[in-house]
Amino acid sequence: MKILVTGGTGYIGSHTVVELMQNGFDVVIVDALFNSQAKAVDAIEKIVGRRPEFESFDLTCRKKTSDFFDRHTDIQGVIHFAAHKAVGESVKEPLKYYRNNVISLINIIDEMSRHNVQNLVFSSSCTVYGQPDPEFLPIPEHAPIKKAESPYGNTKQIAESIIADTIKAEDKIRGIALRYFNPVGAHESAMIGELPNGVPNNLMPYITQTAYGIRPILKVFGNDYPTPDGTPIRDYIHIMDLAKAHVAAIRRMTDGRMKKNFEIFNIGTGTGYSVLDVINSFEKTSGVKLNYEIAPRREGDTIKVWADPSFSNRELGWKAERNLDDMTRSAWKWEQAYRKGETLFE
Numbered sequence: 001m002k003i004l005v006t007g008g009t010g011y012i013g014s015h016t017v018v019e020l021m022q023n024g025f026d027v028v029i030v031d032a033l034f035n036s037q038a039k040a041v042d043a044i045e046k047i048v049g050r051r052p053e054f055e056s057f058d059l060t061c062r063k064k065t066s067d068f069f070d071r072h073t074d075i076q077g078v079i080h081f082a083a084h085k086a087v088g089e090s091v092k093e094p095l096k097y098y099r100n101n102v103i104s105l106i107n108i109i110d111e112m113s114r115h116n117v118q119n120l121v122f123s124s125s126c127t128v129y130g131q132p133d134p135e136f137l138p139i140p141e142h143a144p145i146k147k148a149e150s151p152y153g154n155t156k157q158i159a160e161s162i163i164a165d166t167i168k169a170e171d172k173i174r175g176i177a178l179r180y181f182n183p184v185g186a187h188e189s190a191m192i193g194e195l196p197n198g199v200p201n202n203l204m205p206y207i208t209q210t211a212y213g214i215r216p217i218l219k220v221f222g223n224d225y226p227t228p229d230g231t232p233i234r235d236y237i238h239i240m241d242l243a244k245a246h247v248a249a250i251r252r253m254t255d256g257r258m259k260k261n262f263e264i265f266n267i268g269t270g271t272g273y274s275v276l277d278v279i280n281s282f283e284k285t286s287g288v289k290l291n292y293e294i295a296p297r298r299e300g301d302t303i304k305v306w307a308d309p310s311f312s313n314r315e316l317g318w319k320a321e322r323n324l325d326d327m328t329r330s331a332w333k334w335e336q337a338y339r340k341g342e343t344l345f346e
């Protein structure tokens with residue numbers, strides 16, 4: 001069975017392609033390489049022993065997208081990752097985000113419909129929940145959606161609505177939206193991992209880059225929040241557990257196990273960890289003393305959020321298996337391999 005993975009050279013995409021191929025799926029990747037490297041395809045081949053097909057073009061181009069689907073008539077499902085994802089940048093350049101994230105989705109759904117491709121998995125985000133009210137912690141899928149705090153977050157909400165409305169209007173297409181919590185870590189081979197562009201915004205790459213000496217010091221954005229140690233709490237999830245959730249979603253669709261034509265699943269571990277918990281785990285698994293300081297709060301940060309994954313566990317038959325130490329250990333292994341030039345990436 002062949003799956004189109006858009007954004008398949010990116011962080012989550014590349015790990016998911018590995019997991020799909022190791023579970024017997026064929027994969028064709030489409031990626032415009034806005035924020036990733038074609039070397040990911042070589043790295044995937046090295047891990048799996050089989051090369052995914054790969055085409056590089058911009059999915060906002062209707063004509064190119066249409067030509068692609070005309071040429072690949074054997075695609076049976078689409079996992080759509082390709083999107084811009086920097087929250088801060090989206091505030092400064094909203095149209096860049098709306099244009100890319102929304103138009104590419106519309107083009108893909110149009111072509112799926114035209115070519116009778118039924119199965120769509122969409123990468124959504126727990127940002128749609130904002131800061132949940134206390135009665136919704138851990139947060140279930142039916143919790144209210146809060147007004148998005150950034151154009152990026154809004155594109156995820158809009159995309160979920162576009163998929164839901166289209167599926168309601170035509171029963172040919174089925175969709176699953178996976179709402180990811182905080183993906184971190186890397187494939188155990190350290191051949192693929194997270195490669196942030198410039199200065200990282202996210203905690204884990206900032207930690208590993210600081211430990212390696214690329215950044216002088218990690219700023220912990222606030223320790224006066226109403227949490228046990230004063231730092232914000234997130235549901236960090238190992239990237240390989242996240243990758244497996246996509247295989248589970250595709251199988252649920254192709255095995256005809258869906259209960260509704262559009263389903264939404266939380267993809268988290270169900271456990272919340274604070275920033276200091278992550279730092280402590282990193283110091284333990286790496287043996288490196290991390291240089292960090294307490295700094296002012298970061299504007300717009302959610303205080304605490306973690307998933308109720310019981311619906312995913314039950315319905316998808318999927319459960320996160322790796323713990324925080326597995327996450328920090330694999331993230332550090334990847335950072336070192338990359339910096340020492342042991343990976344295929346530039």
Ligand code: UDP
Pocket residue numbers: 182201202203204206218219220221222231232233234275298301302
């Ligand atoms: N964080 C931090 N210093 C950094 C980057 C992140 O203290 O340099 C904190 C941030 O305030 C948040 C947590 O780490 O509490 C996770 O941040 P990230 O940006 O990775 O994820 P998000 O906030 O989008 O869930």
